[in-house]
Amino acid sequence: MTSTAETAAATPGTAEEPGPEQPPAPDPFDRDVLPAPPHAARTLLGSLLRPHKPRVAGAALLLLLQQAAVQAGPLLVAFAIDHAVPALRGEGDGGGGQGLLVAVGLAYLLCALASGGLQYAFIVAAARINQRVLLELRGRIYRHAQALDVDFHDPYTSGRLISRSTTDVGSLRELLDEGLQELLAVIVSVVYIVLTLLWLDPGLGAAALGSFVPLALLVQNFRQRSARVYRSRSTAMAAVIVKFTETVGGIRAVQTFRRERANDEEFARLNGRHLKMNGDSLLEMARYVVTSRLTANTAVAVIVLWGAYRVAAGDLALGVLAAAALYLRRLYEPIDHLGMFLNSYQSAAASLEKIAGLLAQRPSVPEPGSPQALPPRADGRAGREVVFDSVSFGYRTGGEVLPPFGLTLHSGRTVALVGATGAGKSTLVKLLARFYDPTRGRVLLDGVDLRDVEGAELRRSVVTVTQEAFLFSGTVAENIAIGRPDATHAEIENAAKALGAHDFISELPEGYDTDVRKRGGRISAGQRQLVAFARALLADPAVLILDEATSSLDIPGEQAVQQAMMTVLRGRTAVVIAHRLSTVEIADRVLVMEDGRLVEDGTPAQLIAGEGRFAGLHSAWRDSLVQAPVPHRDQR
Numbered sequence: 001m002t003s004t005a006e007t008a009a010a011t012p013g014t015a016e017e018p019g020p021e022q023p024p025a026p027d028p029f030d031r032d033v034l035p036a037p038p039h040a041a042r043t044l045l046g047s048l049l050r051p052h053k054p055r056v057a058g059a060a061l062l063l064l065l066q067q068a069a070v071q072a073g074p075l076l077v078a079f080a081i082d083h084a085v086p087a088l089r090g091e092g093d094g095g096g097g098q099g100l101l102v103a104v105g106l107a108y109l110l111c112a113l114a115s116g117g118l119q120y121a122f123i124v125a126a127a128r129i130n131q132r133v134l135l136e137l138r139g140r141i142y143r144h145a146q147a148l149d150v151d152f153h154d155p156y157t158s159g160r161l162i163s164r165s166t167t168d169v170g171s172l173r174e175l176l177d178e179g180l181q182e183l184l185a186v187i188v189s190v191v192y193i194v195l196t197l198l199w200l201d202p203g204l205g206a207a208a209l210g211s212f213v214p215l216a217l218l219v220q221n222f223r224q225r226s227a228r229v230y231r232s233r234s235t236a237m238a239a240v241i242v243k244f245t246e247t248v249g250g251i252r253a254v255q256t257f258r259r260e261r262a263n264d265e266e267f268a269r270l271n272g273r274h275l276k277m278n279g280d281s282l283l284e285m286a287r288y289v290v291t292s293r294l295t296a297n298t299a300v301a302v303i304v305l306w307g308a309y310r311v312a313a314g315d316l317a318l319g320v321l322a323a324a325a326l327y328l329r330r331l332y333e334p335i336d337h338l339g340m341f342l343n344s345y346q347s348a349a350a351s352l353e354k355i356a357g358l359l360a361q362r363p364s365v366p367e368p369g370s371p372q373a374l375p376p377r378a379d380g381r382a383g384r385e386v387v388f389d390s391v392s393f394g395y396r397t398g399g400e401v402l403p404p405f406g407l408t409l410h411s412g413r414t415v416a417l418v419g420a421t422g423a424g425k426s427t428l429v430k431l432l433a434r435f436y437d438p439t440r441g442r443v444l445l446d447g448v449d450l451r452d453v454e455g456a457e458l459r460r461s462v463v464t465v466t467q468e469a470f471l472f473s474g475t476v477a478e479n480i481a482i483g484r485p486d487a488t489h490a491e492i493e494n495a496a497k498a499l500g501a502h503d504f505i506s507e508l509p510e511g512y513d514t515d516v517r518k519r520g521g522r523i524s525a526g527q528r529q530l531v532a533f534a535r536a537l538l539a540d541p542a543v544l545i546l547d548e549a550t551s552s553l554d555i556p557g558e559q560a561v562q563q564a565m566m567t568v569l570r571g572r573t574a575v576v577i578a579h580r581l582s583t584v585e586i587a588d589r590v591l592v593m594e595d596g597r598l599v600e601d602g603t604p605a606q607l608i609a610g611e612g613r614f615a616g617l618h619s620a621w622r623d624s625l626v627q628a629p630v631p632h633r634d635q636r
Ligand SMILES: Nc1ncnc2c1ncn2[C@@H]1O[C@H](COP(=O)(O)OP(=O)(O)OP(=O)(O)O)[C@@H](O)[C@H]1O
Pocket: 001, 154, 395, 396, 397, 398, 401, 419, 420, 421, 422, 423, 424, 425, 426, 427, 428
């Protein structure tokens, strides 16, 4: 098995955009952007917003009203200049100039107050929608990651998953929190302003509309260029995170194999690449801001100049020109913001595409449409019969690993699986635990195809204890109870006692309530194995798969583990990937594998007595071992 750190060293952080020096990704899952149906990102966004339709409509209404209040300002100014001020000077026909000006002033104040209040209400409404959307999205990613199988996780890596639910969700948050509000406000204000200008003076309105052509071209150009830059930037960021998590996840291997310097160099390279991409994106932004401002200011100057000539010629009222100048400023003001918005839009679109690709993946071992219940176990502790019926198997990325074979594992018996590394032992047991489905044939549990057994029932019935004996963060008691969360404290303690784990657990600072911390850093390898066995014993599965630890424990440690193993195997159908002579000797049956084939099958005594591979392996084992006193089979 390759360690995480070695994988990290072997796999360049991300293979999405291989440079000229990088080979193409060997696995379609070893990349950031996964294959997804067309418009997956848009569909995802739609599905996230759909439950909030009424709220979205309410927020849109608030925005429309707020913009109406904001855009009334220049109109009031025009009215004041062209009507209220002349009335005050007594130029108009009727009197009451004072009252008119005060009324205009009050109306202006009212509009300002209304615009502030409405903006506040809109921000609150939009934030409520955003929070719920992001909460749902993060939850979906997490649930989906748990549902996807190891076949997906191995090449995709945990770093990418973390990147999806942090950086990518983060850039979507930015878009929803700031960008989207910005864009909506810009669109609504542009529509209001253009309509008002056209109403005030069709010539000025048409000129303002015409000035949009060069601006639209600028925006379009920026969109295209920044889309490229943003995608590269987010991929570069993901590569940094992947490298970081893989290094930290495999820190033991990193330090054991002195990978620090090589990792530092690789990390510096990835970090540098991210820096460059970030610089590129800032440069694009700067280019856009400068050119768009220049264009907008030129447009304002030209239009106001033309308006001034028309005022001088008596063709346009002064108040209308003043209002037009105010409107033009407001029209072009959001151009910079639009760039910012496009900024977060591009990066959010790239992120959404990646998240949608992840969520579009379907587990390769799907839940059955109409699950079939397993027959009841004969008595509380019986095992189940396992049949490999004309099974053959090949991994998604390779050729056939297990050529067609048939095999029956009798209920309640222990089978030791031996063979050279790469012979296919782990692959065979992965089929039994349904981490993969066979390419051809069926795996039957008491006559029921594993494909028809509901996931939860399968996990209850077939339990795997791996070499790693993974411990989750939490207490020792919680770790033991993982397979049966409803177990009482007494049951947990009994399981630990039956396996001889009670003594060392009691000696821990807080006994069963001691936090094991990540990966059980506080307890030894042998003790971790015992906790894992206690977990299996409490879960009481019909079929137990055991990937025996290859690490050489000390003699008392090994003996304790051996004893515990016999306790946990008793009465179940068990398959043990055996690395120790002592384990093989306690098995009822030994299967020898070679190049994916079962080449020998018999009781340990039969095979030792024969002339086959196992006999040779057995005598080599015997010669190389300083024999520890092995508990005898009938001591079980
Ligand atoms: N996820 C995978 N994708 C592609 N090929 C794989 C995968 N896992 C294992 N293989 C290949 O399948 C073959 C059998 O591997 P398997 O892990 O079953 O062997 P094993 O007998 O358990 O070896 P070991 O004792 O070293 O764990 C090997 O050639 C291996 O390279």
